[in-house]
Amino acid sequence: MPNAFYGIFNENKVILDKGETSHLKIVRLKENDEIKVFDGKGNIYYCIIEKIKKNETICQIKTKETYIKKLTPEIDFYIGASKFDRMKILIEKLVELRVNNIYIFHSKKSQLKFKTIEKFKKTIIESSKQSENPVFPEVGFFDLKDIQTIKNPIVLDLTSTKSLKDELNHMSKVEKISIILGPDMGFTEEEILKLPENRVNLGDTIMRFETAGIYTMSILNYFFDRLY
Structure with missing residues (x-):
């Protein structure tokens, strides 16, 4: 199971798609639980699950970090x-x-x-x-x-x-x-x-x-x- 979720940033919210929502349900997370979400670009969102729908989940951003470490070469x-x-x-x-x-x-x-x-x-x-x-x-x-x-x-x-x-x-x-x-x-x-x-x-x-x-x-x- 994932240690984090993948989501899309949209108007101060983070949206999890159908696949991520399924993972959310499998690990028995509920509304008001806190999760970590990656956007794949280095941004890490710590979110509160606001609404779990059938095919998507809406999360409220609590805090945000940006991963800045560069691996060389x-x-x-x-x-x-x-x-x-x-x-x-x-x-x-x-x-x-x-x-x-x-x-x-x-x-x-x-x-x-x-x-x-x-x-x-x-x-x-x-x-x-x-x-x-x-x-x-x-x-x-x-x-x-x-x-x-x-x-x-x-x-x-x-x-x-x-x-x-x-x-x-x-x-x-x-x-x-x-x-x-x-x-x-x-x-x-x-x-x-x-x-x-x-x-x-x-x-x-x-x-x-x-x-x-x-x-x-x-x-x-x-x-x-x-x-x-």
């Missing part, structure tokens, strides 16, 4: 479209580990073609609430043909002989790092030739798609001491 993750259940696990953990932005791209070996981003937005909202992350990561689609425009890219590549640690030692003062993780079926040879040259190997082991992403994000947090 910013970490963007570019993820090759894969089976949704595995992508969901990865995205949930990236949110908990405070990724900044997530971009989904379709590779030739992607088993699924996602037409909308809504499933991923929902996953981010749920994970942000549970991990009490007031600033929700942005998520969107990315076209692989624009891969060369990415800032400070690091490609996860089993064929590389360079370690992630070696690469990070040259990036100690950068403001943004972009991790490129191919789909669970990997890149085609043609796609590999078009990828940025900064490629790293995660070691002498074969990791599942989602494990590789979580492992990489954890290393970045430790190396840069991002969470402190």
